[in-house]
Amino acid sequence: MRVVNIGPDPSLAYRPNLEDSKEKEDYRNFVDGSLFNRVFKTYSVMHTNQTVDFVQRKHTEWTHCNHLQMGMMDAIMSLDQLVDESDPDVDFPNSFHAFQTAEGIRKEHPDKDWFQLVGLIHDVGKILALWDEPQWAVVGDTFPVGCKFQTSIVFRDSTFQDNPDEKNLRYKTEYGIYEPNCGLDNVLMSWGHDEYLYRVMKFNNCPIPEEGLYMIRFHSFYPWHSHGDYTHLCNDKDLQMLPWVKEFNKFDLYTKTTDLPNVDELRPYYQSLIDKYCPGVLQW
Numbered sequence: 001m002r003v004v005n006i007g008p009d010p011s012l013a014y015r016p017n018l019e020d021s022k023e024k025e026d027y028r029n030f031v032d033g034s035l036f037n038r039v040f041k042t043y044s045v046m047h048t049n050q051t052v053d054f055v056q057r058k059h060t061e062w063t064h065c066n067h068l069q070m071g072m073m074d075a076i077m078s079l080d081q082l083v084d085e086s087d088p089d090v091d092f093p094n095s096f097h098a099f100q101t102a103e104g105i106r107k108e109h110p111d112k113d114w115f116q117l118v119g120l121i122h123d124v125g126k127i128l129a130l131w132d133e134p135q136w137a138v139v140g141d142t143f144p145v146g147c148k149f150q151t152s153i154v155f156r157d158s159t160f161q162d163n164p165d166e167k168n169l170r171y172k173t174e175y176g177i178y179e180p181n182c183g184l185d186n187v188l189m190s191w192g193h194d195e196y197l198y199r200v201m202k203f204n205n206c207p208i209p210e211e212g213l214y215m216i217r218f219h220s221f222y223p224w225h226s227h228g229d230y231t232h233l234c235n236d237k238d239l240q241m242l243p244w245v246k247e248f249n250k251f252d253l254y255t256k257t258t259d260l261p262n263v264d265e266l267r268p269y270y271q272s273l274i275d276k277y278c279p280g281v282l283q284w
Contacts, residue, residue: 043155043159050143051164062128066283075124075127081130096263099266105251113273114209147178152222194216201213208278215245
């Protein structure tokens, strides 16, 4: 088995530490902590290289889904080949987080099987790291390119100074290359696992409801769903979908525990959801 160390995934590094006494406001601590230097370096490289040109090249490279064929369950389990050194509290395979998120959703939303399925697959886009994509182009919080980088972006004031777009006057305004309320579907997001999996779902015509597709595409867009930025680019549809992305986020963040799910017992149920919403062999 090929083990790939994708380095720190900042979207995971500061999730709950499994201690009951930890307050929610202590999560996603980007100020200090044992992983601070490593996470800061990750974001520095990301914020230097995620440009309009880079994102457009990645869209050309990956959104045609012509790299290989694979079933969804195989893709989920392949993430066990990834060693994520960013998580300070747990050391179990990535697939466990997928099933924990799905089971958390299943408990509170037993009537929404599509929502449960999204919980299971939301991080599968990280499979890009198995295909030699640099970790800064796979993991972490996302943000729009082509317009002003908002202050709510992690390490905004200290990591963008070498980004070429920061020197392009066209990209430094509030709207940049976009029109007011153009809709997030028309906005170029920094490239990563969110956008990639969304594109795979669309390419394969997977009948996941629009709410679920928004969760997949924007669950790492913290400046939007957690800080309220970039609403000037949103249209009515985006704002209608925002509560669903927020609802998903609480399961993504707060379902990690040391009580690991029995994946073998759960697989038949979730395979039935895969068969319903993203069946067969998919193009990646």
